[in-house]
Amino acid sequence: MYSAADLRKGLKVQVDGAPFIVTDFEFSKPGKGQALYRCKMRNMITGNQLVQTYRSNDKFEKPELEERKMQYLYCQDTEYHFMDTENFEQIVIEKEHLGDNVNYMTDNMDMEVLFFQDRPIDVSLPMFVNLAVTKADPWAKGDTSGSDSKPVTVETGYVLQVPPFVDEGDKIQIDTRTGAYVTRVKE
Amino acid sequence: MLDLHGLRFRAAFFHSLRSFFVRQQFLEVDTPIRQPLLLPELNIEPLASEGWFLQASPELCMKRLLSSGCSRIFQLCNCFRKGERGRLHLEEFTMLEWYRTNADYEDLMADCEALLGSLLADLSGMDLCAVSNGSLRAGERVIALQPPWERLSVHEAFARYSPVSIEQAMADDTFDEILVEYVEPYLGVEKPLFLYDYPVELGSLARRKDGFPHLAERFEFYINGIELANGFSELTDSHEQRQRFERELELMDDERRQRSSMPERFLEELAGLDRAAGIALGVDRLLMLLMGKKSVGEVVSFAPADFD
Numbered sequence: 001m002y003s004a005a006d007l008r009k010g011l012k013v014q015v016d017g018a019p020f021i022v023t024d025f026e027f028s029k030p031g032k033g034q035a036l037y038r039c040k041m042r043n044m045i046t047g048n049q050l051v052q053t054y055r056s057n058d059k060f061e062k063p064e065l066e067e068r069k070m071q072y073l074y075c076q077d078t079e080y081h082f083m084d085t086e087n088f089e090q091i092v093i094e095k096e097h098l099g100d101n102v103n104y105m106t107d108n109m110d111m112e113v114l115f116f117q118d119r120p121i122d123v124s125l126p127m128f129v130n131l132a133v134t135k136a137d138p139w140a141k142g143d144t145s146g147s148d149s150k151p152v153t154v155e156t157g158y159v160l161q162v163p164p165f166v167d168e169g170d171k172i173q174i175d176t177r178t179g180a181y182v183t184r185v186k187e
Numbered sequence: 188m189l190d191l192h193g194l195r196f197r198a199a200f201f202h203s204l205r206s207f208f209v210r211q212q213f214l215e216v217d218t219p220i221r222q223p224l225l226l227p228e229l230n231i232e233p234l235a236s237e238g239w240f241l242q243a244s245p246e247l248c249m250k251r252l253l254s255s256g257c258s259r260i261f262q263l264c265n266c267f268r269k270g271e272r273g274r275l276h277l278e279e280f281t282m283l284e285w286y287r288t289n290a291d292y293e294d295l296m297a298d299c300e301a302l303l304g305s306l307l308a309d310l311s312g313m314d315l316c317a318v319s320n321g322s323l324r325a326g327e328r329v330i331a332l333q334p335p336w337e338r339l340s341v342h343e344a345f346a347r348y349s350p351v352s353i354e355q356a357m358a359d360d361t362f363d364e365i366l367v368e369y370v371e372p373y374l375g376v377e378k379p380l381f382l383y384d385y386p387v388e389l390g391s392l393a394r395r396k397d398g399f400p401h402l403a404e405r406f407e408f409y410i411n412g413i414e415l416a417n418g419f420s421e422l423t424d425s426h427e428q429r430q431r432f433e434r435e436l437e438l439m440d441d442e443r444r445q446r447s448s449m450p451e452r453f454l455e456e457l458a459g460l461d462r463a464a465g466i467a468l469g470v471d472r473l474l475m476l477l478m479g480k481k482s483v484g485e486v487v488s489f490a491p492a493d494f495d
Contacts, residue, residue, distance in 0.1 A: 005270055026273060026274065027271070027273030027274075027276055028273065028275070028367050029230070029271060029276065030363050030371070031407050031417040032228075032230065032389060032390070032417065033362070033363035033366070034229075034230045034363050035230070035270065035271065036363055036364060038367070038368075053364050053367075053368065
């Protein structure tokens with residue numbers, strides 16, 4: 001159990017049966033009044049925000065969270081298949097629970113999967129991934145339209161803006177936190 | 188942590204505080220920081236020290252000094268409150284308290300205005316001071332510090348800013364939440380503001396207002412939404428004070444382990460005191476505003492993080 005005095009940015013607590021992470025926290029105590037713990041929290045499953053003020057005698061369950069090292073195997077329609085790299089157990093996560101992560105996931109990629117009460121709720125990818133460009137318009141030399149970027153499609157189907165010199169078949173590095181192009185990589 | 192520049196400003200600030208009170212014929216006192224018994228206060232958790240306590244405020248000793256015949260006293264000291272940590276809180280912080288006999292909370296409000304005027308006269312030429320021409324820069328805001336300051340009753344403040352009336356908030360036991368969430372952000376944003384006349388339940392050592400027995404002659408002073416001081420006309424009826432302490436002790440028993448008992452000697456001596464008023468001001472918070480900083484940890488010589 002946590003008490004309100006344990007609350008701080010980044011702490012994970014259980015509220016109404018769901019796991020939340022504290023994203024913003026402020027201690028206040030009006031003169032002669034009681035300690036108030038003002039929190040902004042994000043539901044780790046739905047992503048919804050919760051703004052709540054707690055008193056010092058409020059208590060919180062620790063959410064039953066576990067991170068497991070897994071390998072992403074393949075996807076079939078909206079089902080994404082993963083395998084635990086330690087015990088080889090296989091699980092399926094629905095696409096809707098993976099959010100933008102599907103833009104960066106390629107077969108056999110290693111990642112951490114977060115479980116809440118044995119239910120997978122999130123994956124954390126490497127900060128940077130290298131993906132092959134599968135579709136790019138050639139850079140028209142002499143194009144003076146002034147544009148210094150163009151859209152390309154990578155192997156996951158994700159479309160992003162890159163510098164004009166990137167060609168089909170190139171590998172590019174992408175920042176998974178922002179989805180932005182970082183650099184062209186040579187392999 | 189303050190650098191040499193900051194330390195000099197803090198020292199000049201302390202010097203200015205002291206010289207104001209000395210000029211006003213207040214006597215500087217220094218009472219023990221470690222005491223065997225604290226006044227019963229439901230919402231303050233003391234730090235224990237070998238069976239005694241580190242003071243949460245010098246109030247008990249200073250009122251005993253008033254009872255013993257002092258008429259104007261002040262003290263600058265360190266106080267301790269367990270578990271209070273945040274942008275505006277340190278577990279160990281600096282308090283300025285002053286007390287005067289033959290006075291009430293209105294006299295203290297006048298003291299606050301005069302004190303700030305005196306501080307500005309001494310400090311506003313200095314490099315680190317966020318005040319120029321009587322105006323305080325606080326982020327985007329410019330706050331005019333010249334007296335007279337605004338005065339707003341708690342009743343009126345709730346009527347103006349809160350979704351529920353003060354009566355409703357008291358009945359729902361949500362006074363603190365509503366004050367912090369809806370009211371405080373608007374207090375003292377154009378000029379400093381006195382919030383005054385609290386429900387009597389919220390001033391366990393404050394005198395009832397004449398003709399309004401449900402109100403206590405208590406006020407707080409705010410600048411830029413930040414509470415800086417809490418003052419009141421002292422309750423000097425030792426019989427009523429005993430009843431208020433009994434209620435406070437009962438609530439403390441319900442809420443937490445027993446850690447306080449009736450301050451008998453304090454009550455005995457209180458019987459000898461006539462009209463008086465006293466106030467506690469958060470020195471680090473005021474310095475924080477004057478230096479244009481965002482947290483009290485930035486204006487003390489060492490904050491807890493400086494020991495990491």
